[in-house]
Amino acid sequence: MVKKLIAPACLFLALTTLLAIEKEPFGEYKARRERLAARIKGNVLVLRAAPDQELVKYQQERNFYYLTGFDQPGAILLLDAVSDPP
Secondary structure (H helix, E strand, C coil), rough: HHHHHHHHHHHHHHHHHHHHHCCCCCHHHHHHHHHHHHHCCCCCEEECCCCCCCCCCCCHHHHHHHHCCCCCCCCCEEEECCCCCC
């Protein structure tokens, strides 16, 4: 009986974790980047995520997170508003 419940319980935990991580729909982050690209037309923007720190709790750089929703230390966002979109 317990063995039959392990797989559904793991699946439930995995799905609820994914739902908890996504605070806003991914399309919202894309729309934010597109609005910013329109404002900086003809330029390139590079944003760095916050570096990993050992002594304090990690907190993502606010502007980087607002545009990407990505919470990994050391990531880089390159927003190219010079080239035409594919």
